[in-house]
Amino acid sequence: MPAAAKPQSSRKVAARSSRTAAKPKPAAKQVAQAALVVGGGVAGMQASLDLANQGFKVYLVEKSPSIGGRMAMLDKTFPTLDCSACILTPRLSEVARHPNIKLLTYTDLEGVIGKVGNFKVRVIKRARYVKEELCAGCGACAKECPVEVPNEFDQGLGFRKAIYVGFPQSTPSTYTIDMESCIKCKRCERACERKAIDLEMEDERVEFDVGAIIIATGYRLFDVRRYYRLGYGRLPDVINAMEYERLINAAGPTQGHLIRLSDGKTPQSIGFVQCVGARDVNKGVPYCSRVCCMYGIKNAVMAKEHNPSTDVTIYYADIRAFGKGFEEFYEMARTRFGVKFLRGRAAEIIEDVRTGKLHLRAEDTETAQPQEFEHDMVVICPGIQPPDDLDKIAEKLGVAMSNDGYVDVVHRYFGPVDTKMPGIFVCGCADGPKDIPDSVTAGSAAAMKASIILAKGGAA
Amino acid sequence: MKEFVLYTGCTAPVRLPAYEAAVKAVLDKMGIKLIDMKGANCCGAQYVESVNRHAFAAMSGRILALSEKYGHDILAICGACSGSLKWVKHELDEDWKLRDEVNALLADEGLEYTGKTQVKHLLQIFHEDIGYDAIKAAIVKPYSGIRLAAHYGCHVTRPYDIVRVDDPENPTIIDRLIEIAGGTPVDYTGKTRCCGGPMLAMDQSLAVKIGLDKIRNIRNEKADGIVTACVFCDIQLTQVQFGEGVGEKERIPVLTLPQFLGPALGISPAKLGISFNKISPSKILAGVMEV
Amino acid sequence: MSETAHEPRNKIAHEPKSTFSQEIAAQPGGEYIRKCIQCGLCTASCMVANYTDKYRPRKMVQKILIGEREEVLSSELPWLCMTCRLCEERCQEGVSLAEIFHVVRDIAAREGHIPKVFKDTVNLVMKDGWLLKGSYTDFEQDDRTSLGLDPDLNWNEEFMKKVKARYFGKEPVEGGEQE
Structure with missing residues (x-):
């Protein structure tokens, strides 16, 4: 079976994607057997599971404290009137539990260099001020917190505390402190039996190598x-x-x-x-x-x-x-x-x-x-609409955008999940409006395309 | 000192001379020099505009060419005129054949439209050329406790791409000026709707119904007065209140923008033609001047 | 509509009656008329439509699109638009209704359909150079003087004669009586 159609753009574009010039190729042309998925919504999760189930390692980077994306916010889905959270939450657990998926939530993409088969990715794990390995998600801290602010997950209609999870099935269940609202009264610290709160925590830079990248950044409302x-x-x-x-x-x-x-x-x-x-x-x-x-x-x-x-x-x-x-x-x-x-x-x-x-x-x-x-x-x-920061992410990845602000694909019919940068794929609403079934389908398609690279050692 | 050539249009000098006088008094105080355009003609709004597009372009085109002869940009104080002049300017700038046709008609007067001149409406002068800060600094007798409804006028604010005065769905220039002068600007339903003036020609009773829609919405917000920036709007919103359905005590005074700003800037009522307003604004002005 | 042995009672026209919409689209301002999807946003925004039963801007555009040339040109409805442009500002397809109606009026006037009030006013401005010469009496002159304004309005009458000769021929504007 021939490999994926070769994208049009030249390799020079890959090197442009970051501050430093492309380093000379490593002696062993080993394709990093991992993939990066940017965005933890339903499309990104599907892509992650499909890659992970094949045995590849997946770094799933999500900017908000929890995966789940928009689907977690919905009540019912069309046309079946399924309860959105009921069908989604098992997947949240599946993703979180999967041995091959490294979940990096509350994390931003900082930069990418390299090229297909060998991308070096740097992300910033923003400080949650709560230690992920210790927090059990019991909520005792939130009970004590005196600060209430509008809850973004509820579109600002409800409230959350300064130490919070956006919704009950947040995955991971680790709490997060919104330092801008926090008044540092430390009541949460005193309430936490597992001593998981660390108000001195700092942002952490994490670097890793991947062979392929999938953009699954979702949408925002007009x-x-x-x-x-x-x-x-x-x-x-x-x-x-x-x-x-x-x-x-x-x-x-x-x-x-x-x-x-x-x-x-x-x-x-x-x-x-x-x-x-x-x-x-x-x-x-x-x-x-x-x-x-x-x-x-x-x-x-x-x-x-x-x-x-x-x-x-x-x-x-x-x-x-x-x-x-x-x-x-x-x-x-x-x-x-x-x-x-x-x-x-x-x-x-x-x-x-x-x-x-x-x-x-x-x-x-x-x-x-x-x-x-x-x-x-x-x-x-x-x-x-495309999310606010999609153009910055696209710039970091060296990926072409179309006039309307979405990620541009190589070929409408035969390369609908291929971006114009070899090794980088797109799914979900990042390349255009889609409903849930189509987003999930695109997630699987992007995972397939990515796995061709990971399995065969780079673009053919 | 900024200079503009003033184009009054047909109607202001005859039916609303107080507006012309007030514009001159206020702009003089704020450091804008105005030169009366002599030998002008009608801009062709609405009537010739509907009947022959090229004749319309010739009429407004001549005014544009005249202002080039004066060497200054145009200030149009009437909404319909400013809309016409801007529209024709746009057409002449885009369509060279039309421009040549119009210039051929102007040739033996020694006039030519080359595209140099810009057209501004009064609101743009306040917003762009004078600026809110300068106006604020010049207020000497601010209003207090007066609620005023701003009526912008359709031809002043639309089509936005051509006139570029203010946000067509949510204009704020007059409201800001009301606020700067110490008044309370009042939002009301249908703020951007037409006053009905253009319908007077074809169906007067319909025009009155449309005008009264606006008056009713303004009255619902308990405004003490209406502030306008177009000749026709001012005349229409005043006149509809003299028909059936509006008692004498219910009439809401209508002030042109410079008549409103003038007293706060310390200009005397005589210079602003306040006594010419058919519905006396004495209650509004009581706090800022001896009327 | 079932087909029977004889002709169906109402013939359904599947094509516009004329190329009127193309004629309008060829004029500046009328370009996007064929983008109209008949959504009704214009009519909902229109003050005239909200206060009359006869005037529906959407319906007029529809009539143009289906080619009802004679009906539209001889109607008084295109002359009722106040050119307030609220419809244009809001139309999501980019249809410039007030401009389309201007184009319709232009064509209608050329073919002899023009409401009396428009005809009379145009003739007046051709003659005087401006609209209110007849209304500018001593009273108005005194008003201006008392306000410190120049009572001499300085209107130019010559240019309009050139305009008239160039665009309207030697006779005042002809036109059928409307309504």
Whole structure:
């Protein structure tokens, strides 16, 4: 079986990727039998498991304190309405337990030099101020901590302590101290029976050699504050889809009770707004974000499940239900759950100060009537974007980016997980919006490509 | 000292001379020199603009060429004029054939548009040429406890790519100036909506309905007054309050921006034409001057 | 729609009636009209649409796209747009509606469809060089003087005659009565 198609770019590019010039090749042309996976979301975890199960060593680097990524934040997935955490958490354990996977969480990529088969990677393990080998994740420290700050995992809707885990199934279960919020009262130190707290801990530089690298950095939501007319950021009852996920999640800040952020009341009428931060030439995102129609429908179904008497409407221009089971899911949302679909993009969201309700202006294009629709809550379903630091990571790796900020691939059809840098692969949302099944598939594909290098000693 | 040639448009000198006077008084105080453009013509906004695009380009093009003759950039105080001039400038800069066509018409007057001149609206003068700091330093009698709603006007702020004055969905220049002068700027529903003025030609009652939508939204926020930066908007928002549905006591005073800033800068009401405002702003100005 | 032995009662047109959309797209400002996906964001934002039953900018674009040339050109609806451009600012596909309606008006005027008020105003400005000569009386002059402003407005009337001759022929603007 021929090796992977040779990527176009020249070797010179590999040497450019770091401060020092490329060193002369080591005498023994031994391909390092390990791989680096950047990003511990569902795609990165899949890639790591597939490589590890073949016997290769995997360094899984994740910038946040826990692996799990976005999928850990979701409540249910489409189109099956599986509980996201229920299907994900066994994998978190599998990854953590795997003898071939070295989990480096709360770690940033600092630099990479070398070339395919022989990359020298340097990462910074940021100080958690808690010793990983001693912490049992019992939480006694957090109980004592007097500082409460917004929890990033809950999109800022709930709180965590300065010493925290983002969510109960955080993997590793080691606690982390957010030193910016910590007041150094040392109550956690006194509470910890295993003496795991070390407030003098420093960042640690770790270096290792790998033969192949996989980028699996995931996505962030489009910042909907850029749409002033939709009121996100000004009107408390206008929320985005990830905040919605946390609110309906039983492990979330409100224990799964969907409430209005303004007054805590249960919304009786909810509007979902599609195509925000996607299919918009004015905001530099002309492309379709692929997943928002389906996750919007899924969210609408969840609202009905939580409270069948809620009036739920989705405001859309097109419904793109392209995948297996998607059209049936759309149909089920309409017929079985009674979600209303209004064909008309939402123009403006206004607050009626007297009633505290939101008014959404849209034209019902099927009747040609522009109207104001009243809702208690509006959920904006943003398009998904490359993460903020993807361009820096790409620069460190010498990997080409496309115009829209995603990692560029060698060939759309025959090299969809190959970046233009030999030995570096990409999966998940780092090269474009994808849902969970496609991200996992890409993770396996990238692992396969990486293992060809590791097994055969470099690119053919 | 910055100099601009002032293009008033057809309407301001006749229907809102107080605005022209107030602009001159305030800009003079803030160190901007204005030269009246003599021998100008109508910019062609709305009417000729709709009926023949090339004639429209010729009309606004002549004003651009005139300002080149004066050797200064243009200050347009009317929203419709500033929109027209900027639009035509954009077209003439991009389309050489059109530019040649227009210049051919201007040739025997010795006028030519070469692209040198820039067009600014009054808001840009305050924001870019004078600056908030200078205005702040010049305030001598700040307002206190006055709530004011800013109305920017459609042609002032849109299309953003061409006019580049302020954020089209969330403009803030007038609000900042209100704040600097000691007032409380008030946000209201539909802040960026049209005043309805352009509809007066085709359907007056519809124009009034649209204007009253704005007045209602402003009244909901309990504003003491409205501050405008366009001739038509000012006239329209004043006039709609004289129809049915608005009692005399309910009328909200409408002030042009320089009429609002002037008293805080220590300029006397006579120079600002305050007595010309159809709805008396005396309550607003009570704290800052003897009216 | 089932096929029967005789013709279906309503013939469904599968192509635009004319190349009107291409005609509009060929003019500056009309370029992106064919990007419209009929999402209704424009109409939802439009103050005129929100206060009338007859005016729907999305529907007008639709009519242009399906080639209803005569209907659009002879209608008063394109003249109702206030050019406030809120629709343009918000359209996610980059369709410039106010500009498209300007192009429609331009073509309509050339073919003799122009509302009376537009015709009259254009004729007035051609004649006087500016719009309010007839309204500028002694009262307004006195007002200006009392404000310290020059009562002599210095409008140039000659240039408009050149514009008229070049673009509108010797006669004042002709046009059918609208409405």
